[in-house]
Amino acid sequence: MYMTVRQLLYLGNPELREPSETVNDVSKISNIINDLRDTLTQLQIDYGMGRGLAAPQIGYKKRVIYLQIPERSFFLVNPKIVSRSPDTFEVWDSCFSMKVQFFVKITRNRSITVEYLDEKNIKHLEEFKDGMSELLQHEINHLDGVLCSDHLKNPKNITMYEEWVKRYRIEGKGM
Secondary structure: OOOOOOOOOOOOOHHHHOOOEOOOOHHHOHHHHHHHHHHHHHHHHHHOOOOEEEHHHHOOOEOEEEEEEOOEEEEEEEEEEEEEOOOEEEEEEOOHHHOOOEEEEEEEEOEEEEEEEOOOOOEEEEEEEHHHHHHHHHHHHHHOOOOHHHHOOOOOOEEEHHHHHHHOOOOOOOO
16 A cells, blocks of 8 residues: 655744645545545554644645544544633643654643534534544644644643653553
C-alpha cells in the first residue's frame, strides 16, 4: 500500500499562524484527505501517540481535520464550533508541530458542539465531550493559526515530554 507522508510544519514556521481557507468543493480535496490520513498514521507509528492532524500542519491552508482514534476515524471539513459549555477542565496538551517535546497545561471547554462536513459532503452537527472536546478545540485552533502553547497562562504549567511521561501520562489516553 502506497502512503504519502507529508513533512510537518514546526513551531516557528509563520505558515502555522495563517488562518486557513474555507473548502468550497469537497470533491476537490482528495489529495488533502489522503495526505492527512497517511501522515497521521505514520506519526502515530513514530510517536506511539496522537489522535488528530489539521491540514495546515502539513502545508495545506484549507479547513480540514482528520481524527484517528481506536473507536472512530473521520474527517471534518470546514468545522465550526457553534456552542461551548461553560464548564471547563485543565489538560496537558502537546502537538506534533512541537515534535511532542513539551506539554502545556491549558484550560478547555468540557463540551462543544461542532458543525462540519464529512469527506462525502454530508453536513453534521455533533457534540463532543471531555477528551474529544479538547482534541477538536486543539485541531480547530490550528485552522485559525492558533497553537496550544498560545493558551499557556502560567509558565509553571509547561513540562518536557520525559517529565510528562513520568508524572502525568494516563495510560491508554495518548496525547
